[in-house]
């Protein structure tokens with residue numbers, strides 16, 4: 001290459017770097033960046049609350065079942081009675097695990113984390129999915145409903161095998177939340193249990209969808225290459241697992257268990273804050289004035305604590321919330337009081353983030369369908385921060 005061309009390339013490179021440093025709209029962590037369009041969900045930052053396809057989540061949590069919410073997100077409307085019956089029938093019919101997934105679950109070391117098992121199982125389900133390469137709206141919807149039915153079974157079978165507990169089967173006469181509670185705890189029946197199933201149902205509605213959160217964005221970016229739906233969900237599960245996102249609900253429960261008693265809560269939190277550690281279940285990238293979902297699940301966690309006559313976790317939570325507001329001005333997010341509710345239900349804490357998956361699968365799949373119905377490849381740019389140029393050094397002369 002001539003010296004003139006090299007000088008030209010260097011000048012252009014230097015110009016590009018100077019330009020990119022002043023790039024308008026660059027925002028670390030994509031904070032505040034509008035990265036796409038959706039008709040699925042509106043996140044109102046100013047306490048107006050959250051809406052799924054226009055419906056206030058507070059109304060859905062109070063009045064609809066999770067199955068109705070799943071139908072709303074996946075099929076586009078709140079179902080009529082007839083549509084709901086059909087949807088529930090499809091879920092019941094799809095609640096089966098193919099033999100290769102059963103075989104895989106039988107080989108897993110008991111210490112494996114349920115989120116890792118779930119991620120790999122969904123990937124395996126994708127490998128044996130007959131519709132895998134059909135990205136049409138109808139095929140994607142069929143695959144979404146199948147996954148919604150299969151995911152609770154994967155979690156339950158893997159948990160049973162790891163703990164040597166009897167295998168539980170989904171019952172067609174129970175709701176999605178009742179079945180899930182039964183599959184995860186082995187318990188069924190009674191007044192207290194019915195309340196637990198109701199609170200679990202509410203938490204599933206609250207977890208179902210939240211716009212361009214990290215896992216949904218991962219699902220959409222993956223789907224935008226026109227790969228298969230299971231690949232997008234596999235990306236999403238891996239992304240949800242992290243403690244800054246869905247993994248926080250398990251981490252909150254760990255914190256409660258470590259604190260143990262309300263009289264230890266304040267000292268414990270102040271010590272963590274003194275050590276500049278993050279308190280799980282607080283803060284949010286978008287909802288800086290509070291997460292409207294938190295107040296809803298808090299109300300249910302309070303009622304469940306009173307009914308179960310076990311206020312320990314709720315009282316610890318109240319103290320932590322007070323200190324966090326005072327010291328950091330931070331509000332609890334959805335994961336905080338959800339952990340109180342799940343502890344009271346007796347659900348093993350490693351299953352909390354998998355429960356999030358049981359619900360968010362609806363939002364992820366609805367986003368994958370929306371993305372692939374109107375696809376444009378998601379491929380943003382990066383601000384280059386490396387050296388402007390290096391001269392190539394032969395391997396024998398490198399130091």
Ligand SMILES: CC(=O)SCCNC(=O)CCNC(=O)[C@H](O)C(C)(C)COP(=O)(O)OP(=O)(O)OC[C@H]1O[C@@H](n2cnc3c(N)ncnc32)[C@H](O)[C@@H]1OP(=O)(O)O
Pocket residue numbers: 029243244245246248277278279280281282283284285286328330333334335
């Ligand atoms: C369903 C969900 O996924 S909800 C989110 C669940 N995740 C959690 O609960 C994990 C704990 N929370 C967090 O780590 C953060 O609040 C996040 C990741 C959720 C949001 O983070 P961001 O919007 O990037 O905020 P950022 O990380 O810039 O924090 C801003 C400031 O608040 C502090 N902060 C934020 N969250 C917390 C927290 N939970 N505990 C203590 N301090 C916190 C940060 O240390 C930072 O302080 P500094 O400016 O003195 O350094």
Ligand SMILES: O=C([O-])CC(=O)C(=O)O
Pocket residue numbers: 207209210212213214284285286333334
């Ligand atoms: O929106 C986010 O970044 C995280 C969140 O609350 C969710 O996924 O429900």
